[in-house]
Amino acid sequence: MKRKTEVSELIFKIVAYVFMVVFALLCLYPLIFVLAGAFSSSEAVSSNQVVLWPVIGGGADGAYRFGFAVEAFKYAFNYNMFWVSYANTIFVAFLGTVWCLVYSILGAYALSKKRLIGRHGFNFFLVFTMWFAAGIIPTFLNYKVTGDTLATLVGGKTWSDIDLKWLIVLAMGMNATNIILLRNSFEGVPTEIEEAARIDGATELQVLMNVYIPMSKATIATVALFFGISRWNGYFWAYKVSNAANQSYSWPVQVLVRDIIEKETDITGTYNADNTHDFQSVGQATSTLYSFIVLSIIPILVIYPFIQKYFAKGVNMGGVKE
Amino acid sequence: MFKMKCDDFLTYDEATGTYSMPAEQQVRDQTEKNRWRTIGLAVLKDWRLYAMLLPMILVYVLWRYAPMTQLLGAFKDYKTPGANGNTDNMNWYGVNNFLDIFVGSQATKFWPAFRNTFIIAFYNLLFGFPMPIILALFFNEIKSNVVRSTVQVLVYLPKFLSTVIVTSIALILLNGSDKGDYGAVAKLISLFGPNNVPLKEALVGGIFFDARYFRALYVITELWEHAGYDSIVFFAAVIAVSPTSYEAAQIDGAGKMQQMRYVVIPSILSTVVIMLIMKIGGLLSVGYEKVYLLHSTGNDSASQIVATLANSWGDGKGIAAEMTNNLIGMILVIGANTVSRKAANVSLY
Numbered sequence: 103m104k105r106k107t108e109v110s111e112l113i114f115k116i117v118a119y120v121f122m123v124v125f126a127l128l129c130l131y132p133l134i135f136v137l138a139g140a141f142s143s144s145e146a147v148s149s150n151q152v153v154l155w156p157v158i159g160g161g162a163d164g165a166y167r168f169g170f171a172v173e174a175f176k177y178a179f180n181y182n183m184f185w186v187s188y189a190n191t192i193f194v195a196f197l198g199t200v201w202c203l204v205y206s207i208l209g210a211y212a213l214s215k216k217r218l219i220g221r222h223g224f225n226f227f228l229v230f231t232m233w234f235a236a237g238i239i240p241t242f243l244n245y246k247v248t249g250d251t252l253a254t255l256v257g258g259k260t261w262s263d264i265d266l267k268w269l270i271v272l273a274m275g276m277n278a279t280n281i282i283l284l285r286n287s288f289e290g291v292p293t294e295i296e297e298a299a300r301i302d303g304a305t306e307l308q309v310l311m312n313v314y315i316p317m318s319k320a321t322i323a324t325v326a327l328f329f330g331i332s333r334w335n336g337y338f339w340a341y342k343v344s345n346a347a348n349q350s351y352s353w354p355v356q357v358l359v360r361d362i363i364e365k366e367t368d369i370t371g372t373y374n375a376d377n378t379h380d381f382q383s384v385g386q387a388t389s390t391l392y393s394f395i396v397l398s399i400i401p402i403l404v405i406y407p408f409i410q411k412y413f414a415k416g417v418n419m420g421g422v423k424e
Numbered sequence: 425m426f427k428m429k430c431d432d433f434l435t436y437d438e439a440t441g442t443y444s445m446p447a448e449q450q451v452r453d454q455t456e457k458n459r460w461r462t463i464g465l466a467v468l469k470d471w472r473l474y475a476m477l478l479p480m481i482l483v484y485v486l487w488r489y490a491p492m493t494q495l496l497g498a499f500k501d502y503k504t505p506g507a508n509g510n511t512d513n514m515n516w517y518g519v520n521n522f523l524d525i526f527v528g529s530q531a532t533k534f535w536p537a538f539r540n541t542f543i544i545a546f547y548n549l550l551f552g553f554p555m556p557i558i559l560a561l562f563f564n565e566i567k568s569n570v571v572r573s574t575v576q577v578l579v580y581l582p583k584f585l586s587t588v589i590v591t592s593i594a595l596i597l598l599n600g601s602d603k604g605d606y607g608a609v610a611k612l613i614s615l616f617g618p619n620n621v622p623l624k625e626a627l628v629g630g631i632f633f634d635a636r637y638f639r640a641l642y643v644i645t646e647l648w649e650h651a652g653y654d655s656i657v658f659f660a661a662v663i664a665v666s667p668t669s670y671e672a673a674q675i676d677g678a679g680k681m682q683q684m685r686y687v688v689i690p691s692i693l694s695t696v697v698i699m700l701i702m703k704i705g706g707l708l709s710v711g712y713e714k715v716y717l718l719h720s721t722g723n724d725s726a727s728q729i730v731a732t733l734a735n736s737w738g739d740g741k742g743i744a745a746e747m748t749n750n751l752i753g754m755i756l757v758i759g760a761n762t763v764s765r766k767a768a769n770v771s772l773y
Contacts, residue, residue: 110681111679111680113680114565114681117562118562118563119565119571121562122562122563122575122579123575125559125575125651126574126575126578127578129579129581129582129648129652132582132593132594132597132648133581135596135608136593139596149603149605150599150601150606150607150608150611151605152608153608153611204479205480205483208477208479209481212474212477213477217466217473218470218473218477219467224481227481227484228480232757233753233757233758234492234750234754235488236491236492237491237495237731237742237743237747238712238746239497239738239739239742239743240494241487243494243497243511244487244490244493244494245487247490272483273483273487276483276484276487276488281480305472307472310476331584335584335585335587336586337586337587337717338712338713338716356586356588356589359588359592360588360717363592369592369595369630370595371629371630371633371720371722388596391592395593398586398589399585399589402584406581406584407577410576410577410580
């Protein structure tokens, strides 16, 4: 009896290890592929020679071999539009995250207080946006209206007169789930500590800053990560808004990457040879694209391991409320 | 009936023949009378708390609730002469937009899109739901801390890449070519069906742009993106199972499968049920950004969902179509939440 148990457990363990390692490698592979592609020659990239490691060659003799080419990065570093959009993304991600965090923490703190009159109403107000969204066209029309209003406030006429990055910072990236995560975490802070602070004469804001925020560090780090990542990755609305207002100088890097895929490479099948192109060849555009992808995910890869240990905790704490 | 009610709070005095009110009721009445005053004073005293709430309310009113007023566009005639795309200048159109998409000239576009939304969502649920559970069970087997944290870091990672990057990499890896040098993964796929004519055709034009393979590939990329991250909540449930339960089962001679069947599965069942109900609730909210980025004329018949269709229309019909989709979605969410509250006494909201 005892022996049989050990065998089945061993088999299960082996299956688990193999499966998990294979799955983890599959998750990693596309990143390795893109990295390899970014260091390959444009000829190798355009004829799909890259599989796992950088490939160069394919010139006169037509032979491909292992090696590093930096032409893609060289081109990327000289491509001004990329750095403009990269700066835009940093601007939007930084200010957007700060803005979202500020109003989310303040709002979640107020919502976590039992003495708040109309608390259920405010909670419903928040949760309803998770149930029902107006949809793409109404949201777009609303961005236009609020963009125009913002423009008149600063002396312009239509939304193309203002820098739409500000509209992206202020109006996008809302997430009710994050506010609820924060609220649940604030509700878990023992009231005794707050009372002690109040006896010492702390005001509402001081209680929040000196008691609640330090005690909810894990959740705040998680939520900041969620906001930051969604800001860094935001595509659709930034694209819709900046394109409708003809403002390519407001493009975040995601919009630029997509634009290059569509217009400069044949990946989406929408390449038009008759148009004027920024790149000498489709191959060059493709290998440069790889380097853009690599450069645009480096910040995520850098931040992610530090904050990864927090979010498993934060998500479990606030996910399901019993 | 009325008298009985009155008797609850009025006492009848036999001697004078008058009704009088007990003292505590008078207090209650006074409180009721002063209710708004009390609320006002409480708000005033706690004004800092309400001021803290204000920015959040403002953001949500301006950019979540204000768009809902634009839903009126669903009842307006976008072809009004001189309106120039401004809904304020358009004539009212009644429910003609809705009739148009349900039974009228656009029904042949709307219903397939609705069907696609549903099918993509259903496949996503069918494959996307069990996968994180399996991952969580396997995670639990990996006792080595180094291996486990390495694997965790890697499988959560795709969730944090942008949709543009994910779709770009997927399209590159599945890139088509008429010279036979496909993208790296397409090359692998081509080995499986060397004599499969439709597969060959799809590979030439880019396999993602073929309606036959779109859904399968979409679901696989979704798994790649979300399965690892979604396993967190199940993993938390699995590690919460007490080691003594395993030991008891082992002493009773249970093999690994029996331990799974009788110890682990019952312990995580409530989490599984809640997550399933929640997933069903979110069924129709297919991530349109990703579908939008993968949509092409080639896979149109499989990839056109209501949101992308509405986006391409951009008029009253589009608003009507998406509103229908979102209202059904809302009913599903509220229904799922009610079921979960009744069944498991757990609700998300």
